[in-house]
Amino acid sequence: MKRYRKDMTAWLMIILFLVILFYLYNQLKTDRYIDQGEDAPLPENLDPVVAEKTEELVGRAAEENIDIVITETTRSNEKQDELYKQGRTKDGSIVTYAQGGESYHNYGLAVDYALRNHNGDVSWDIHYDGNNNGESDWFEVADMAKELGFEWGGDWSNFKDYPHLQMDFGLSIDQLKQGHRPKHGESDT
Incomplete structure (x- = not known):
């Protein structure tokens, strides 16, 4: 017993x-998140942490003689839907598999980048080596971004989105759709 x-x-x-x-x-x-409810408006600006890390990325790249251009930040659902149509019902190549509300851009948690070449033109050439160090500037920037906490779309297995960088802060698209937003410190309480 x-x-x-x-x-x-x-x-x-x-x-x-x-x-x-x-x-x-x-x-x-x-x-780690604030619940703003399902009717929460989409942010009009980048999340403050994403904005800070993006600025830091631009600075780090410049230190390596790489001139990057942030080509896209926060995106409306309508603009996302227009991009989704590209290569489907509109001319052009498919550039996204995310419809409105299904991209981290819609929640201010993603940016896209490109390179500025020596002629001053914006380029999406992932093999360009403008700083002449024998490495692709594009991949150098991606590595810097990952060190700063970004997820890089070039690492995705199903669809390579080389310009795309995002921080999800552990939140899924479904959670974001439900109104959850990242929480960063005391000012969010």
Whole structure:
């Protein structure tokens, strides 16, 4: 009978520990975002952390003699839908698989970049080596961006989106659609 009580006590302690662990995990998950509700308006500007890291990226690239141009930041659902039509119902190549509301651009969490070449032209040539160090400037920028916490679309397996950089802060598109927004520090509480 004593052994049975010991076993039961041990199992109760394990279950209690798991319940506490589950609770703490869910607290941490909800502490990283603000719930603005499903009717939350889409942001008109980049998320402040994304904006700061984008500026830092431009500066780091310049230090390596790479001139990058941010070609796209926050995007409306309407503009996203227009881009989605490209290569489908409109002329051009397919540039996105995300419809309005399904891109991190729609939530101010993504930017697109290109390079400015020596002639001053904006270029999407991923092989361009303007600083003549034997490496593609495009991939150098992507590596810098990843060091700053960005996810790079060039790493995606299903669709390579080389100009795309995003920070999702652990939030899925479904969560963003539900009105969740990243939480960054005391000013968001």
